[in-house]
Amino acid sequence: MEAARSEAILAVRLFNDPIEPRSFEAFVVHMHVAWLYLLHARFARDNVEIRYRQRDNPRRFVKVDGEHKRWELAKCVEERWTDPDDPVRRNLEFFIALRNKIEHRHDHADRQLAEAVGGKAQALLLNFEQELTSSFGDQHSLATVLRFPVFIGSFTPEGEQALITLRDHLPASLKKFIAEYDSGVPDSVNADNRFELRLNVVMQTSKASDALAIQFMRWDDMSDEEKAAAELLGKRGKTIVREQKRRVIGHGLMKPGEAQEKVAAAVPFVFNSYHFLQSWRIKKIRPPKADPHPERTDEKYCVYDALNRSYGYTQAWVDWLIKNCSTEDGFRTTTGRDPKPKP
Incomplete structure (x- = not known):
């Protein structure tokens, strides 16, 4: 479990490193290992046998280079979430397939890919945190060691346009992979934050002295009025600066x-x-x-x-x-x- 936490922390550190040339690939690889260790730890706690048995002699275990062969992440995911359309499982299976595509083959598309699937990456990390704390206790939360990064991103119009341009230059093969995977996901899963998380950041003009700089409000904890207001912001991650709007004919429509x-x-x-x-x-x-x-x-x-x-x-x-x-x-x-x- 501690090894899983360390891998997740390393994954986030590499992802947020602006000079790391293949930061997103590193994030995917280390989060893959983090999830594998975490699920192995959960199964070990619950006395679930995760070693592969020999087909011709089920009483003996398969060994590779003298070590027992244990369940890979895909097998662990199937056993942990038996519903094939569970949002957490769908998110993990997306990154398992993505890792197989990007490792050592698409390093030139690292930044574009990070922008294109950033919502899924955020969900991958938050799902890990939920699985970690629900399995082993809140004292192991990553919240005390991971911080919301200081960044420009979509806080400025120029930054937002730069990110959109970057995303649009994603190689066609990766665009196709993402589109094909998403098209096979039920709408209920696509709309679930555990599959892909989109954040709307509202810049406040003032705050209480004891408030955190970044506050996260869960959907289930919101009132009906708050949910309605949040839905108006749209599904797409967006930074909102309050300003007065006048009625405009055709606003939001395209030729x-x-x-x-x-x-x-x-x-x-x-x-x-x-x-x-x-x-x-x-x-x-x-x-x-x-x-x-x-x-x-x-x-x-x-x-x-x-x-x-x-x-x-x-x-x-x-x-x-x-x-x-x-x-x-x-x-x-x-x-x-x-x-x-x-x-």
Whole structure:
């Protein structure tokens, strides 16, 4: 258990080191080991036999280089969480598969990958903390040795744009892997913070003298009013600075070209204006041209502007297209055309 804590602490230290060239890969590898040690410790406490037995002689154990062969992390995860759609299990299985892809092969994409799956990485660590303290007691919590890092990140408009640009340069093969994994995850799991955590940081103008600099509020501890306010901030990690808003017609809507370009930048296949046209036709989120009732749209995805006689598309539509067009089968279903990899 102590070895597991040490591995997790090392993983976070490397992740937060700005001069570490492969910090995210190091984080994934050391968190993999941390979880393996932690689950081995839990099974040992509960007297669960984790040594592999020989198939032809179950009374004898398998040995490799003189050492007993014990369960690998994937096997431990299956035994610990028997529900295949448990959010913690899904998160761990994502990083097990990701480790196999990035180790020694994608070091040039380290920073881009850290930005693209940062929410899942945060969930991986918090799940570890929950498993550690629930199994062995609060006295072993990592909270006393790990701190919220001092950083720029998305606290400034320039920092946020830099991070978005960095994420968009993720190699197509890794984009495809992430999209394919997420597409196979039920919506209930995708929305669970134990699978992927997104934080909304609200900058306060003042605070009580005895308050912590960073305060974390759990969803289950929030009132209905607080939950409603939090939902308005959206699922995407965002820093919010309070300011007065005026009514703006078309606020948050995108023209077809802008929406199509966002999808094209995020999916591993060629996605052009024709694909965009086909997608809304197949999904039927708006009427066809010259329809006598242009206002009959699916307002979650598309809104008709009577003043300009045009349609505006929402971020939800862009997100839906990105999710469904990131796999070959999804692309065909969404656009009615075979996908072509980007050059």
